[in-house]
Amino acid sequence: MLISSCLLIVALLLWISTGLGAFFYGQYLGIQTTCRAQVRTAHQGVL
Helix, strand or coil: CHHHHHHHHHHHHHHHHCCHHHHHHHHHHHHHHHHHHHHHHHHHHHC
16 A cells, blocks of 8 residues: 555656646646636626
């Protein structure tokens, strides 16, 4: 259990250091903002 958690932390650090973590986080935030904008425009269209 302890060994697997240590490997998980190391893998996570490597993943973040490569910049993939930041890239996917940015993609996630971008998708969230576009969804919110679409919901707002849909509500305005209904009103």
